[in-house]
Amino acid sequence: MAVRQQYGKPPDGLDQHVVDTEAADVRGADHPPRDFPPYVGSRLRHPRRPPFPVRDPEAVELRGPVFGATDVGPLDHDLTAHHRGEPLGERVTVSGRIVDSGGRPVAGQLTEIWQANAAGRYAHQLDRHRAPLDPHFTGFGRCLTDADGRYSFTTVKPGAYPWQNHENAWRPAHIHFSLFGTAFAQRLITQMYFPGDPLLEYDPIFLSVPDEAARSRLVAAYDPRLSVPDWSLGYRWDIVLGGTSATTFEEGER
Amino acid sequence: MNQPTPSQTIGPFYGHALPFAGGEAMAPPGHPDTLTLHGHVYDGDGEPVPDALLEFWQPGPDGSRTGEPGSLGRNGVDFTGFGRVPTDASGHWTLRTLAPGGVPYLCVAVFARGLLHHLFTRVYLSEAPDPLLDSLEPELRRTLMAVADPAVRAHRFDIHLQGPKETVFLAFR
């Protein structure tokens, strides 16, 4: 009801809309609240008004951009192959499947990742952490998912790094992921973590996800079937893009 | 129903990764109908946000919503419907595009350090009848309207993440 009061009259015929809104807010516990004071950076950067619910089969956001051959290069998925030499660190293969909330594979879509090097340093001008840069590692990759929604990257395991949120705040090792579904409304940027990392239970960004089961979906699993003999350690991380698309809207899955 | 993978912040260090050359150039170079949209992103203290990333998605000028591949490697001819632009050190961004066909708005996603979950909003280029605009009080509707900025032959659209001028953000259900 709070939503209705703050925005004035609801759109025509949307009494159901208030019910939907509140139900969706409960489902919203899958995602972090934008107002999460332990993450200091969030304090001035979250809206105070709840988002305005849009339930419109004609919304342009129910479709999204498409990507193809000219968007991704042949070596973009191998972050260890972007320089003349090999980067230092533990070589890993990170692979998984991207599906929508109905379990349909997200095929032919753009997946982008970026990360710190094995010492915990980003190849970014503003990263001042006193850990060495690796001349053989930039830490950025792209690929398109296959027909079954699968992606795969070869990289090195990133190191933990300190940040200024509070004293001795260290980010657990993580890989940033940027994902597109079939709808702009399914857009997701998130982070993948590694199993057994002792820093997870201290990290306000990881802990911003209120539900423990939801948090666990951010942690990859070691998967020996993905390991490449005498070459790399395999991690599996499957991704579900929530959010409404033209298809999920029609099938009432929202 | 598969439960969604939670969102996490884009963080401060995506600059060597996500922005791409021509990300702001949605209109093919030299297109006579090119429309310039620009603005700032502000935080709750009214300070500019220098590390936000904005993404835009819109129908083609013919109203097509299928998009075209090739946003990251634009071929100079196709209109892909997708643009990506980081804010600069003063929190400012500029986009060059073509007016969308069939609807008066562009879709926007806002990412930033400090934002644990991105925000959706829309830039409206005109006050045509529209289910979303029609349902908002005038004061809120104004936060979604681009305003003509004749000094630079452009339309201006500022995004306020928090505070008295807070932009209306959207959730799709």
Ligand SMILES: [Fe+2]
């Ligand atoms: Fe990071």
